[in-house]
Amino acid sequence: MATFELYRRSTIGMCLTETLDEMVSSGTLSPELAIQVLVQFDKSMTDALENQVKSKVNIKGHLHTYRFCDNVWTFILTDAQFKNDDNTEQVGKVKIVACDSKLLSQ
């Protein structure tokens, strides 16, 4: 199953990466195993987002920068508004990184 490493940059992914790095540095964990864990995280995170999350979000904003490289879209928005059912978040600057969802189904 293909996975994206994309989510490793999320909070939960960074926490995991830090943890693994600490354990590898201290010799508690071998790098091979740490990589295994990360790969599993990619799968589990993708899976959870697909199956456990139901919410929808609307994003509006001024597109400051766009980039499409290696099948990854990167948008940098300024004055962006994120709306979901019960909440609205306003941020001055946000970066959106999106991989091609079609790559996963292959």
Added chain:
Amino acid sequence: MASSNVSTVYISVIDDVISKVREDFITYGVGDAVLNELQALWEMKMLHCGAISGNIDRTKAVGASTGGTAGATPPVHDLNVPYEATSEEYATPTADMLFPPTPLQTPIQTPLPGTDAGMYNIPTGPSDYAPSPISDVRNGMVINGADPKTGRPSPYMPPPSPWMNQRPLGVDVNVAYVEGREDPDRGVQPQPLTQDFLMMSSGKRKRDEYPGQLPSGSFVPQQDGSADQIVEFAVSKENAHQLWSSIMNKQETSTKSVTPVIPQRDGIQDDYNDQFFFPGVPTEDYNTPGESAEYRAPTPAVATPKPRNDEGDDDDEPPLNEDDDDDDELDDLEQGEDEPNTQHLVLAQFDKVTRTKNRWKCTLKDGIMHLNGRDVLFNKATGEFDF
């Protein structure tokens, strides 16, 4: 409400990951304690940055166990070898070291030449050194033969398979190849003695690993057996180190690394600058000082652009291009990302991205958003941006 939802998802992800890597850990001969430590650390970090809430029952339970593991496990780890600290059963590792409990489990052991057998009479080979049995064996013959007490892993290496003796040529080739890679590994582990002890004590673990190692063919020195079967992509010991550090680097520089990929070396200034060499032109904004010099220097160059540009290539172009890539504004934006928690970030998959004039529309799915210090997950998102 929403955040507790996120918390629930995160915890289920953690559980999922932990439960699914358990098998790998077992295969690698790493105890549950290490896995628990991983989970505890991970959840602790999540709690710290507020990604999960502490008032979930399960989290509390884990938190309690965190204290336990944190208190007991880490010190042991530091003193001992990588994975071994976890095995409670090795209360008296020395006994294991001296009299490996399951020497018969390494069937390859038998082919050893009688002369060298003395060196290999402790056959417990840890996965750590399995990757390069050949070089180690060779070292064992040469180096350890002279100084068997150096503590190098070779004595405990899995014995070489018979083919080694039969085909010395193959051995030599491999040795030359492997040894170079093995060296850094040694540098990294300056306390071979301790490591050896641990490995030796790992008679149990070896049993788990060997099934994988034997069939995979001891021919390829980098295969450490344990990884070959379980891992989807083969990660050898040495590679794993590199791969791991590359992963770590990538995490840090992932955004920046994108920029250099787009080469601006299309010789923009060739014609362009010749025509617009007047310093007051807007192009100055993104020019480097180096290029300004280029402007100033040769007025006659306009007439003969070629030679001047050739010179300019050496002195001015590289910095110019680098700077071009880093476009000031973008740079600022990406710099901001280095500060943790201040950067708002959305990680998602896109279904479709379209543009009409300056109006962009995109549909995203399966996203993690980090906005204003909070994590929000979404299943679908639509975006409308104007450029």
